Amino acid sequence: MLELEGVGFRFPRRDWIFRGVSFCVPPGTVTAILGPNGRGKTTLVRCAAGLLSPQEGAIRHNGPVGFVPQAHGGAFAYGALDMVVMGRVRQVHLFATPSTGDRVAALDAMDRVGIAHLHDRQFPTLSGGEQQLVLIARAIASESPVLALDEPSSGLDLRNQAQILSLLRKLVADGLAVLLTTHHPDHALYLDGSVVLMGSDGVSTGAAADLLTDKGLSDLYGMDVRTVAYRQDGTDRRAIVTRYDDGPPARPPREAPRRAPDRRSRRTPRAPTLD
Amino acid sequence: MAVVLVGVTLVALSVGRFPVPFLHVVQVVASHLFGIEGSASAVEGNVVWLVRLPRVVLALLVGGGLGIAGAALQATFRNPLVSPEIIGVSSGASFGGALALLLGLGSLFLVAGAFVFGLAALAILFVLTLDRAGAPMLMVVLGGVVTGSFFSALVALTTYVADPYTTLPAIVFWLLGSVASATFAKVLVAAVPILGGAVVLVLLRWRINVLSLGDEDATALGLRPSPLRWVVLVSTSLIVAGAVAVSGVIGWVGLVIPHLARMWVGPDHRVLLPVSFLMGATYLIVIDTLARTVTAGEIPLGVLTALIGAPAFFVLLRRNRDKIWDSA
Numbered sequence: 001m002l003e004l005e006g007v008g009f010r011f012p013r014r015d016w017i018f019r020g021v022s023f024c025v026p027p028g029t030v031t032a033i034l035g036p037n038g039r040g041k042t043t044l045v046r047c048a049a050g051l052l053s054p055q056e057g058a059i060r061h062n063g064p065v066g067f068v069p070q071a072h073g074g075a076f077a078y079g080a081l082d083m084v085v086m087g088r089v090r091q092v093h094l095f096a097t098p099s100t101g102d103r104v105a106a107l108d109a110m111d112r113v114g115i116a117h118l119h120d121r122q123f124p125t126l127s128g129g130e131q132q133l134v135l136i137a138r139a140i141a142s143e144s145p146v147l148a149l150d151e152p153s154s155g156l157d158l159r160n161q162a163q164i165l166s167l168l169r170k171l172v173a174d175g176l177a178v179l180l181t182t183h184h185p186d187h188a189l190y191l192d193g194s195v196v197l198m199g200s201d202g203v204s205t206g207a208a209a210d211l212l213t214d215k216g217l218s219d220l221y222g223m224d225v226r227t228v229a230y231r232q233d234g235t236d237r238r239a240i241v242t243r244y245d246d247g248p249p250a251r252p253p254r255e256a257p258r259r260a261p262d263r264r265s266r267r268t269p270r271a272p273t274l275d
Numbered sequence: 276m277a278v279v280l281v282g283v284t285l286v287a288l289s290v291g292r293f294p295v296p297f298l299h300v301v302q303v304v305a306s307h308l309f310g311i312e313g314s315a316s317a318v319e320g321n322v323v324w325l326v327r328l329p330r331v332v333l334a335l336l337v338g339g340g341l342g343i344a345g346a347a348l349q350a351t352f353r354n355p356l357v358s359p360e361i362i363g364v365s366s367g368a369s370f371g372g373a374l375a376l377l378l379g380l381g382s383l384f385l386v387a388g389a390f391v392f393g394l395a396a397l398a399i400l401f402v403l404t405l406d407r408a409g410a411p412m413l414m415v416v417l418g419g420v421v422t423g424s425f426f427s428a429l430v431a432l433t434t435y436v437a438d439p440y441t442t443l444p445a446i447v448f449w450l451l452g453s454v455a456s457a458t459f460a461k462v463l464v465a466a467v468p469i470l471g472g473a474v475v476l477v478l479l480r481w482r483i484n485v486l487s488l489g490d491e492d493a494t495a496l497g498l499r500p501s502p503l504r505w506v507v508l509v510s511t512s513l514i515v516a517g518a519v520a521v522s523g524v525i526g527w528v529g530l531v532i533p534h535l536a537r538m539w540v541g542p543d544h545r546v547l548l549p550v551s552f553l554m555g556a557t558y559l560i561v562i563d564t565l566a567r568t569v570t571a572g573e574i575p576l577g578v579l580t581a582l583i584g585a586p587a588f589f590v591l592l593r594r595n596r597d598k599i600w601d602s603a
């Protein structure tokens with residue numbers, strides 16, 4: 001359980017980044033934070049994870065929040081298992097080193113994430129997707145009931161994105177409370193939980209299916225965004241369609257495609273009449 | 276590595292202006308430690324026990340201390356360019372020592388001055404970084420550079436006003452670093468802070484791993500980075516101040532030894548910290564033995580550590596480029 005109530009944050013001598021943010025992530029659910037760059041998604045998830053202290057409001061959780069940062073190289077070439085074992089820092093006594101039990105817990109976490117075979121690899125030699133999985137395993141090894149992830153799928157290819165998403169669904173099904181930031185409305189739709197939209201006129205929260213509509217997404221990103229319905233494995237799903245140039249809004253695909261202009265008439269403009 | 280260190284220590288005790296057979300060295304040490312009588316002569320006993328042993332033990336302590344301090348600081352600042360000099364404690368300690376020499380005070384004041392001003396540099400660093408939100412690690416590095424420059428300027432001032440015929444050579448030679456004036460009293464003075472600091476660092480070896488991930492990761496995992504970083508800083512300052520107090524400024528060891536150790540055993544500080552101590556100790560004993568045997572006079576240690584260490588380090592760096600630091 002993770003609960004934010006009226007949370008507001010500003011850096012010293014700056015304007016408020018956000019104010020009055022309230023939402024709740026009960027166990028076994030997922031909440032995705034969406035919004036354009038610079039609206040404070042990462043700041044919000046860091047507040048939730050206790051890395052930043054908000055100036056107002058309250059954050060409650062039923063145990064430590066396991067924070068998963070964006071994958072980064074790090075200064076030292078530690079082994080993957082050593083990285084995951086570091087998630088056990090709360091369980092290891094000040095002057096002690098991790099016990100066999102801690103290593104077993106770390107290996108369990110790696111197994112749960114599906115990367116037990118990587119345990120003897122050096123962290124910097126892993127691919128971006130593998131590094132992200134190691135960091136998730138590290139948060140799981142800490143036995144936190146809440147996971148907070150900062151853009152877990154950024155910089156990953158499609159297949160790795162899919163792997164992270166299905167892992168997150170599995171962890172939610174196992175009863176973890178998961179909070180993440182993402183730039184992919186698709187992912188929020190797939191995870192099918194709640195969303196926190198950090199728009200230009202304030203923060204709105206609700207179910208992903210309710211808020212991630214054509215209008216909601218277009219307003220959020222200030223551009224034309226449409227969703228397309230399709231069926232997969234007997235489930236109705238929606239995908240995001242947008243356009244990458246400045247042209248007129250994309251048309252919903254069910255309408256007839258715009259007719260191509262008549263070539264002939266374009267090549268030979270109508271002769272002006274003399275009358 | 277511990278075996279190598281013991282071997283190097285015994286060899287260092289046997290070579291010198293008055294060569295003592297290796298077996299006799301073992302006998303002398305054994306007779307003092309365990310009361311076993313051997314066939315070594317009384318002169319050999321005095322040379323080994325009273326002249327060479329304090330010096331070798333001092334080199335061991337200083338080298339080991341600088342090695343482990345460098346390894347811990349490189350982890351704390353996540354930066355390969357960091358050495359014990361970076362936090363300004365060496366400069367502070369050298370000013371303390373230089374000041375004592377300038378005022379013509381005894382060797383007791385030399386040690387005390389170096390120690391006090393070394394810790395004063397740390398205190399200044401602490402005040403400089405107080406109440407600075409944002410980038411605490413950057414503030415520590417900048418504060419260290421500022422403190423170091425300040426005390427370096429004071430050292431320069433000291434040498435400028437020193438009598439060029441008497442005190443100036445003494446100050447310069449002391450600043451170049453040497454363990455030549457070793458006595459058992461000095462060994463004791465050095466041993467308390469150096470071993471104390473080293474023990475704390477070794478106890479915290481795994482936490483230092485977590486700290487080396489960076490402040491954000493450490494916080495996220497449930498480790499408050501700032502208090503731990505200050506414990507590491509205080510421990511390394513004790514070590515450095517103790518080392519400078521008895522032997523002057525011996526550069527290079529704290530920078531290079533951690534790299535060599537990392538090439539050999541990897542970055543895990545559970546192993547790296549003790550190995551850095553042993554390698555630093557071995558290295559400085561070897562260098563000091565060369566310093567007193569290669570020429571008739573004494574070569575300053577600070578000069579030799581760099582003259583021998585720099586090319587050796589360069590060769591190793593070329594060979595192990597990929598192993599030490601990742602591309603990040």
